[in-house]
Amino acid sequence: MGGSELVLVIVVVTALAFDVTNGFHDTANVVATAISTHALPPRVAIAGASILNFVGAFVSLKVAATVAQGFVTGSAVTTTVVFCGLVGAIAWNLITWYFGLPSSSSHALIGGLVGSVIVARGFAQVSGSGLLGKLIVPAIVAPVVAFVVAGTAILIIYRIVGRLAPGPVNRGFRAGQIASSALLALSHGTNDAQKTMGVITLALISHGDVAAKGFHVPVWVVLSAASAIALGTFSGGWRIIRTMGTRIIKMDPAQGFAAQGAGAAVILAASSVGYPLSTTHVISGGIMGAGAAKRVSAVRWGLAGNIAAAWALTLPLAALFGGATYAVSSLFGSGALGPVLISAAALSLLAIAVVRRLQRAQPAPVAQ
Amino acid sequence: MIAALVDIGSLFKVFYASLAAGVGVAIAFSLAIYGTTRAAERRRGGRAGAAAAFGTLAAVATLVSLGAAVYGVVLVAHK
Numbered sequence: 001m002g003g004s005e006l007v008l009v010i011v012v013v014t015a016l017a018f019d020v021t022n023g024f025h026d027t028a029n030v031v032a033t034a035i036s037t038h039a040l041p042p043r044v045a046i047a048g049a050s051i052l053n054f055v056g057a058f059v060s061l062k063v064a065a066t067v068a069q070g071f072v073t074g075s076a077v078t079t080t081v082v083f084c085g086l087v088g089a090i091a092w093n094l095i096t097w098y099f100g101l102p103s104s105s106s107h108a109l110i111g112g113l114v115g116s117v118i119v120a121r122g123f124a125q126v127s128g129s130g131l132l133g134k135l136i137v138p139a140i141v142a143p144v145v146a147f148v149v150a151g152t153a154i155l156i157i158y159r160i161v162g163r164l165a166p167g168p169v170n171r172g173f174r175a176g177q178i179a180s181s182a183l184l185a186l187s188h189g190t191n192d193a194q195k196t197m198g199v200i201t202l203a204l205i206s207h208g209d210v211a212a213k214g215f216h217v218p219v220w221v222v223l224s225a226a227s228a229i230a231l232g233t234f235s236g237g238w239r240i241i242r243t244m245g246t247r248i249i250k251m252d253p254a255q256g257f258a259a260q261g262a263g264a265a266v267i268l269a270a271s272s273v274g275y276p277l278s279t280t281h282v283i284s285g286g287i288m289g290a291g292a293a294k295r296v297s298a299v300r301w302g303l304a305g306n307i308a309a310a311w312a313l314t315l316p317l318a319a320l321f322g323g324a325t326y327a328v329s330s331l332f333g334s335g336a337l338g339p340v341l342i343s344a345a346a347l348s349l350l351a352i353a354v355v356r357r358l359q360r361a362q363p364a365p366v367a368q
Numbered sequence: 369m370i371a372a373l374v375d376i377g378s379l380f381k382v383f384y385a386s387l388a389a390g391v392g393v394a395i396a397f398s399l400a401i402y403g404t405t406r407a408a409e410r411r412r413g414g415r416a417g418a419a420a421a422f423g424t425l426a427a428v429a430t431l432v433s434l435g436a437a438v439y440g441v442v443l444v445a446h447k
Binding site for chain 2: 059132133137138141142145146148149150152153154156157160161164165168169172173176179183186257258261262264265266268269270272273275
C-alpha cells in the first residue's frame with residue numbers, strides 16, 4: 001500500500017468515526033422529546049432511531065452532492081485536506097458534547113473542511129457564495145421556520161383538543177410522537193449520513209478513484225456511512241438528551257409532537273432541495289416554538305442563548321481546528337506521515353480517556 | 369447582493385412545504401384524537417349515530433396523517 005492509499009484509508013476511517021460521533025451527538029435531537037414526555041422508553045427510542053437513521057441514509061443523495069461540490073474548489077482538495085477537516089470537526093463535536101451543548105455536526109464538518117482548505121491553498125479556493133447561499137442563510141432560516149411551524153401547529157392543536165380531557169389527549173399525542181420520532185430519525189439519517197458520504201466521495205475524487213464529472217456515490221460508501229451513523233445513534237449521547245429533553249422547556253406530549261413534526265417537515269423539505277441543514281438547529285427551533293407559543297416565559301432563553309452562541313461559534317472554531325490540524329500535519333511533509341502521526345495521537349488520547357473512565361467506574365476497595 | 373447569492377425560490381419552497389406539512393399533519397392528527405375521544409364519549413352515552421360520525425372523522429384524519437408522512441418521504445426519495 002502506497003502513502004496516498006494509506007492516507008485515503010485513514011480518511012475513510014476518520015470520516016466514519018465522525019459519522020459515529022454525529023449519530024452519538026445528534027441522538028438527542030431525534031429522541032429527547034419522545035423520552036421526556038414518556039412517549040417511548042429511552043432504550044426503545046434510541047434503538048428505533050438507530051434503525052431509522054440507517055434506513056434514512058438510503059433515501060436521497062442530494063445533500064451529499066452539495067457537501068462534495070458546493071463549498072470548496074475540487075482541485076484544492078487532497079486526501080490530507082479532507083482528513084484534517086474531519087479531525088477539526090470531530091474535535092469540535094467532542095468539546096460541545098462534553099459541555100452538553102447541542103451544536104451542529106454538519107457545520108462542524110463543513111467548517112473543518114473549509115479551515116483545512118484555507119490553510120492548505122488560501123481563501124480563494126473557498127466558495128463564499130456556496131457557504132452563504134447553501135449553508136449560512138439556510139442555517140439561519142431553518143430554525144426560524146421550525147419555530148414558526150411548531151408554534152403555529154401547537155396553537156391549532158390546543159384550539160382543537162383544548163376542551164377534551166387531558167388523559168386521552170396525552171395518550172393520543174404520545175402515540176403520535178412515536179410516529180413523529182420515527183419520521184425525524186428517518187429525516188436525520190437522510191440529511192446527516194449524506195454529509196459523511198459527501199466527504200468520503202470528495203476524498204475518492206481527489207484520489208482519482210471516482211470521476212469528478214457526473215457526481216456518483218459508491219454503494220459501499222452509502223452502506224458504511226449508514227452503518228456508522230446508526231452505530232453512533234445506538235450509543236446515545238445522554239448529556240445532550242437531558243438539555244434538549246428537559247432543560248429548554250418542560251414539554252407536554254402535544255408540544256413534543258408539534259416540535260418533532262415541525263423538525264421532520266423542515267429537514268425533509270430542505271433535503272429535497274439539497275441543503276445540508278443542521279438537525280440540531282431545526283429541532284431546537286421547533287422545541288422553542290412549541291414552548292413559546294404556549295407561554296413565552298416557558299422557554300429558558302438564557303440556555304437558548306448559550307445554544308445560539310455554540311451555533312455561531314461552530315463554523316469558525318471547527319475551521320480553526322481544521323486549519324490548525326493541517327498546519328501541524330504539513331510540518332511532517334505532504335505524505336502520509338502527518339495524518340499517521342495525528343491519528344496515532346488522537347487514538348492515544350482516546351485510549352487515555354477510556355482508561356481513566358474505566359478507573360473511575362471501578363468500585364472502591366472494601367476496608368478490612 | 370445576498371439575494372443574488374441565495375436561491376430565494378428554494379428557501380420559499382422549504383418554508384411553504386414545511387408549513388403545509390408540519391401544520392397540516394398537526395391539524396389532521398389533532399382531529400384524529402378529537403374524533404376518537406368524542407366517539408368514545410358518544411358511545412358511552414348511547415348515541416350510536418354520533419359515535420359513528422366521530423369514529424369516521426378519526427379514521428379519515430388518521431389516514432390523512434399517515435398518508436402525509438409517507439408522501440413526504442416518497443417525495444424526498446424521488447428527488
